[in-house]
Amino acid sequence: MRVLRDDALESGDQRLGTRFWIFPQPPFIPGYEQPDRVWLPIPRDEIGEGPSDAMMYVVDPVYDKQPYGFDRLPPFRGAMHSPATPGPDRHFDYISPDSRAFLSVHAYACVHFVLSIWQNYIGRPIRWFFDQTFPRLEIVSFVNWDNAQAGYGFLELGCSDTDGIRRPYALNFDTIAHEIGHLILLSETDVPTALTREGDFFPFSEAFSDVVSLISFLHFDSAIDRLLRRTKGNLLLYNELNRFAETSPESQIRLATNFRRMSEVTREVHDRALPFVGAIFDSIVEIYHRELVARDCADRGLLDIDLRHLARDDFERFRTATAEAFRIKPMIFGLALRAARDAVGQALAGSLRTLDPDTLRLDQAATAVIAAASQPAATVLESNFVWREIIVSR
Numbered sequence: 566m567r568v569l570r571d572d573a574l575e576s577g578d579q580r581l582g583t584r585f586w587i588f589p590q591p592p593f594i595p596g597y598e599q600p601d602r603v604w605l606p607i608p609r610d611e612i613g614e615g616p617s618d619a620m621m622y623v624v625d626p627v628y629d630k631q632p633y634g635f636d637r638l639p640p641f642r643g644a645m646h647s648p649a650t651p652g653p654d655r656h657f658d659y660i661s662p663d664s665r666a667f668l669s670v671h672a673y674a675c676v677h678f679v680l681s682i683w684q685n686y687i688g689r690p691i692r693w694f695f696d697q698t699f700p701r702l703e704i705v706s707f708v709n710w711d712n713a714q715a716g717y718g719f720l721e722l723g724c725s726d727t728d729g730i731r732r733p734y735a736l737n738f739d740t741i742a743h744e745i746g747h748l749i750l751l752s753e754t755d756v757p758t759a760l761t762r763e764g765d766f767f768p769f770s771e772a773f774s775d776v777v778s779l780i781s782f783l784h785f786d787s788a789i790d791r792l793l794r795r796t797k798g799n800l801l802l803y804n805e806l807n808r809f810a811e812t813s814p815e816s817q818i819r820l821a822t823n824f825r826r827m828s829e830v831t832r833e834v835h836d837r838a839l840p841f842v843g844a845i846f847d848s849i850v851e852i853y854h855r856e857l858v859a860r861d862c863a864d865r866g867l868l869d870i871d872l873r874h875l876a877r878d879d880f881e882r883f884r885t886a887t888a889e890a891f892r893i894k895p896m897i898f899g900l901a902l903r904a905a906r907d908a909v910g911q912a913l914a915g916s917l918r919t920l921d922p923d924t925l926r927l928d929q930a931a932t933a934v935i936a937a938a939s940q941p942a943a944t945v946l947e948s949n950f951v952w953r954e955i956i957v958s959r
């Protein structure tokens with residue numbers, strides 16, 4: 566009897582998943598020095614040393630490794646640091662963030678964290694676009710190279726070097742989420758084979774990856790909590806009076822709060838991606854406001870004015886009212902932001918399968934996102950894509 570009960574407990578606990586630490590922002594960012602403990606939805610007995618599983622594995626080369634490229638592809642066959650191993654309870658949260666092995670464990674956890682979020686939005690398992698050649702993704706947790714890249718069968722993480730201080734991208738959730746964004750997009754649309762000159766596949770890929778990073782970041786309860794507490798629930802970032810965006814420690818938010826329209830950007834892919842990212846962020850904020858109004862936490866007047874041209878008086882009035890409501894009902898603000906995040910995440914994910922990577926233009930991508938959105942998100946997204954000059958108003 567006792568054995569049976571223990572077995573039942575053991576298997577129930579197994580299904581809970583496996584524990585890891587993730588830094589939602591790199592640990593040198595003020596306010597983010599401590600990692601969050603996350604449960605990845607993978608049974609403990611399915612994760613081996615490395616870590617590794619049926620979908621991916623981590624390698625940590627001993628010597629400087631040449632970055633992967635056209636004629637250099639996985640698997641890595643050189644000397645490797647000994648792989649990270651699970652603790653006696655088969656969880657990975659016993660590994661000290663100061664240790665070498667933590668880089669591998671952290672990178673692995675970030676990749677799975679992002680994948681599981683987007684798999685939820687997409688509604689079916691994500692299969693690597695390269696799985697005919699490489700059944701598993703190889704994650705190289707440290708390369709002495711100031712870059713991070715994802716490609717055919719790999720995710721490779723270097724380190725930034727500022728004044729001699731090296732900071733591994735393996736500890737940078739934002740960077741990893743962005744790179745996984747590229748892989749998710751290719752896995753859903755397939756690889757472009759005959760790009761046209763007018764095509765926007767690469768700018769869209771950059772925009773999508775930035776949004777994957779932003780929306781995935783908003784899946785840390787601690788991140789939503791910190792963001793709302795710091796702003797007292799006020800995400801009115803447009804206004805020049807509000808310096809929040811520029812000084813925001815969250816890199817995703819700094820990037821997403823731009824004012825660029827299509828007539829103001831060059832053909833360079835990252836530049837051309839900015840209006841799309843901005844439209845998505847604006848939409849999240851606007852849907853958040855609607856949610857706040859619907860939940861009796863903000864003045865209805867918030868929905869009737871163009872927030873980009875808010876007068877100082879109006880701004881102050883909204884800020885005071887929001888701060889007062891936030892003081893009493895912070896939890897409702899968290900629910901509102903999560904609802905806005907998911908409405909937009911769902912729309913983006915729903916659009917992917919309808920896109921043709923060879924001929925894709927940003928206006929088509931925007932139209933597909935609107936078509937995949939439910940109301941009122943669709944209306945909000947449309948008006949923001951119009952303001953950004955990505956589509957013309959109908």
Ligand SMILES: [Zn+2]
Pocket residue numbers: 743747770771774
């Ligand atoms: Zn990129």
